[in-house]
Amino acid sequence: MSNNDKNELELRRLRAVDRAIADLRRGLSVIVTGEKEASIVLATEMAFDPELKTLAERSGAEPVLALTAHRANVLHIQPTGDDAIRLVIEEWMDAPLMRALADATHDLDQPFRGPFTRIKEGLPPTIPAAIKIAKLGRLLPSVVAASIELDQVEAISRKHDLSVVSLEDILAYEDSAALQLRAVASAKVPLQAAENTTFHAFRPKDGGIEHMAIVVGDPNRREPLLARLHSECFTGDLIGSLKCDCGEQLRGALKAISEEGGGVLLYLAQEGRGIGLINKLRAYNLQQQGFDTIDANERLGFDADERVFRPAAEMLKLLGFQKIRLMTNNPEKVEGLERHGIAITERVSHKFPSNTHNELYLATKKKRSGHYL
Structure with a gap:
């Protein structure tokens, strides 16, 4: 492959991530593909009941709520050893509640929540990748996700005009953008x-x-x-x-x-050690509640420094x-x-x-x- 071809491939990969980021920020679903599976994902922060219904219909599967291990720990959800935790979406969990579960600034408003059912089986790699792309979009690090088969990706993306981005491209995005x-x-x-x-x-x-x-x-x-x-x-x-x-x-x-x-x-x-201005303001809100700057970031689901x-x-x-x-x-x-x-x-x-x-x-x-x- 020539250098020009390599450069064009790299730009296409960057554009795929950029488009997926933009769609998540608009409250649209995107498809994240891995080596053996794929997921349709929606940023929890932008999730409302109609979007959740549409997500389930398009995938034909039951969506799950995915949080980072930091955020799950705050909600007293037992760890699984993975960086992300998936929760079964129970009947009593509507979109406003899920948005609140992703946003630590609501913890004192709704102190008694649960019990939650976590999914212990092997975590699909597309889930932490989807959370990563939410972070790249300066959104809260949580997604609602539904699994689909790899051979469904093209048909679903064409029918519903959904952006498709690979796990590999997401994980390489920051280095690739820096090199460009x-x-x-x-x-x-x-x-x-x-x-x-x-x-x-x-x-x-x-x-x-x-x-x-x-x-x-x-x-x-x-x-x-x-x-x-x-x-x-x-x-x-x-x-x-x-x-x-x-x-x-x-x-x-x-x-x-x-x-x-x-x-x-x-x-x-x-901005805000890489979490963005809005999330920094959320962290400030938590600091007013008595948490230090590191605890505040982690309660929101981020690392101490992103x-x-x-x-x-x-x-x-x-x-x-x-x-x-x-x-x-x-x-x-x-x-x-x-x-x-x-x-x-x-x-x-x-x-x-x-x-x-x-x-x-x-x-x-x-x-x-x-x-x-």
Whole structure:
């Protein structure tokens, strides 16, 4: 296969995932295929009774509710050893209840739920893949799924105009999108902290999520440069939220890089440690109930940190930076970049005083995530 053919195949695979993400966010069903089986899935967050009825009719099977092991644990459902748990949808479980089961912010509204019947038999690989694609769409990590035979996929997808995406493509999506990043625009943008600054926008060739590189000055590509990976934070960066230290880290990093004489800040589209803005607000709601930042994410069904660092590594390579002095308190950023071919010659401490609103947040990052604070 030629390089052009390989590239076109990769783009088709990315587009298949992108279309499935868009359909799930619109409340539509999609088909996820595996090596030996397939599932029609619907994002639980977007599930209403008519859609559930349609799902059962199209598949000819009884749908199940799938949750992550984190979320199932919160609901006191016994583990199965798998990353996802399937529940039988009982007669008393309507769509509003299932949406509430997926959303931890409703736990105090409906504290007594169950008992639930979990399915213990072997978990079809398409189920955790379907949950993964819900995460990629910044939806709650839960789906309603119904099994179909592989030889039914083409007929069902054609008849009902359903997107089809493979398990393999879903699992490879984040790496594939990172490897397809390219610079699509750049412009000089003088900042308060650094006037000699150029913004470079990066986008995958399939038109997916965009990231930004902010290059200060004209750094020497032959020497390790001062760099910062910064995940976007609408509440902290733009509005000035006191619940985190993100805004201080952003502006402080730009100031430090300017004083150094040059460097780069990567502004990554990974809001809320990769769970998205709406889910971050849900996590904030849980923090108001007394849960720390890690418990809040896990109660919603997410991992403590859903970010990936390959996009940052690929952006640095495209800019010509292979060695950096990384401004971070997070050891996972160091490990993540080194795993993808970026040499970290020094970890530069980057911390700011706490306030009464974020002191628990910072203490949790230090105690439970191993941050150097």
